[in-house]
Amino acid sequence: MDLHEQQAAGAIAERIRLEREDRGWSLSELAERSGVSKAMISKIERCEASPTATVLGRLSGAFGLPLSRLLALAEQASERLMRADRQAIWKDPETGYTRRAISPATGNGLELLEVTLPAGVRIPYPASAFAFQRQQIWVTGGELEFAEGEVVHHLRQGDCLELGSPQPCVFFNPGKIDARYVIALTRR
Amino acid sequence: MDLHEQQAAGAIAERIRLEREDRGWSLSELAERSGVSKAMISKIERCEASPTATVLGRLSGAFGLPLSRLLALAEQASERLMRADRQAIWKDPETGYTRRAISPATGNGLELLEVTLPAGVRIPYPASAFAFQRQQIWVTGGELEFAEGEVVHHLRQGDCLELGSPQPCVFFNPGKIDARYVIALTRR
DNA sequence: TCATTTCGTCTACTATAAGAGACGAAATTT
DNA sequence: AAATTTCGTCTCTTATAGTAGACGAAATGA
Known part of the structure; x- marks a missing residue:
């Protein structure tokens, strides 16, 4: 279980306890x-068990909340300050592509991601990934070839691109060293 | 497993398959x-298993989506038309309080709920339940005593109240017959 | 055409989520 | 103060989530 999941599990636990106690309900109730x-x-509240989707559904039902909303509240519950050593990192075992979630969960819809893209690696995204967000790409190191539908942008260190309407995109590092870039995105 | 959960499970299954296939990934990948x-x-994609929070966290991580967002997409994925017989109903076994979710999941942040509150029953809500929403209460049958913080509103059939700033609230049916009312709420 | 790879499902097994009820601590009642 | 109730945790059992690897079907390649 990596850092990301630990946080999720803990946050879910806390949020469920909070919703229950806000309503003045005992465990039995x-x-x-x-x-x-x-x-x-x-067990769930003490992080001794990871609830199934079925059980989460029943609990959110009892609270009168859509499941996604219960989870969103759980994610929002965390600190406004996200220390560097607590940021979730995800690495593609195959390509070495690395993504670091900079922002605290309380991002108010604003998220910063720092990505390291090894030389020669190509990462495609479907258009649907951009459906409900606006985003900018800021290259902080190396170079990046970003294909937005048919249009290809060659980005160098310091360049910042705002994405247009949702289209299938490809990130590609044409250089010989790692490319590093920051993704800033707002949801909806 | 009630209707609400069935839908949730099915929607999650579909959404995971969709995200995977959008990226052109095989199961192995x-x-x-x-x-x-x-x-x-x-198994998850075929609804033969209900994934734990841990597994959902790993999957959403691989997709680069916050878990709540994956769930929200799952809920949005359903039809724009919600047939009466498919609407999720939740009943409090103790009081007989009944809540029916009228709106399709694709509510664009607008949700309609129809509530039946038996005579004499009292339902309290914490202020936090109203934190990120605006809502109105429209009484369609019987009478309702609605306490919003210190202020108490006596609502009769046809009355419609817009809620103010978030406060702990209490729904109470002072009459001798079931109270029926519609809750219309927008998220955020 | 036959071999090889890739894909999703299935089988068998293990780990753990989930439920029923007991238990001790704390609060409440008489 | 003793009895009773309420609360959350713990124990034990059962159901099922989760894994490793086999398997047949379909696609790909020689």
Whole structure:
């Protein structure tokens, strides 16, 4: 279980306890309302179990919240300050492509990602990935060839590109050294 | 498993398959990227297993999406037309309080709920439940005593109240017959 | 045409989520 | 103060989530 998941699990646990206590419900009461055993809810709140989608659905139902909203609240619950050593990092085992989530979960829809793209690596994205967001790409090191639909942009260190309407895109590093760039995006 | 959960599970399954296929990834490829076995991903996509929060976290990580966003997309994926017989209903076993989700998941932030509140029943909500939404209450049958912080509103059939700033609220049915009302709310 | 690879499903097994009920601590009642 | 209730945790069992690897079908290549 990596850092990202640990945070998620802990945040979900806290959020469920919070929603329950806000309503003044005991474990037994929530158990009765949701149909999930109180032993299980206790374990979930203490991070001793990872709830299934089924159980999360029942709990969010009892709270009268859509599941996505319960999760969003959980993610928002964390700190406004995200220390460098707590930022979630994800690395593609195959290409060495690395993505670091800079922003705290409380991003108010604004997210910063720092990406390292090894030389020669090509990363395609479907148009749907850009459907509900605006984003900019700021190259901080190396060079990047960014294909936005049919249009190809050659970006060098310091360049910053704002993306247009959603299109299938490809990130490609044509150079001999790692490319580094920052993605800034706002949701919706 | 009630209707709400069935839909959720099915929608999650579809969404995961969609995100995977959009990226042109095979089960093996997603398995490698996410650290979840391809057998498990196959079961999840075919609704033969309910993924744990841990596994959902790994999958959303591989897609580069926050978990709440993946779930939100899953919920949005359903039809624009929500047939009456497919609307999720939740009933409090203790009080008989019933809530029906009228709107399709594609509500664009607009949700309609129809509530039946039995005579004499009292339902409190914490202020936090109203934090990121505007809502109105429209009484369609019986009468409703709605306490918004210190202020108490007596609502009769046909009345419609717009809620103010977030405060702890209480729904109470002072009458002798079921109260029925519609909640219209916009998120954020 | 036959071999090789790739894909998703299936089988068998292990790890763990989930439920039923017991238990001790704390609060409440009489 | 003793009895009763309420609360959250713990124990034990069962159900099922999750993994490793085999398998047949389809696609690809020689």
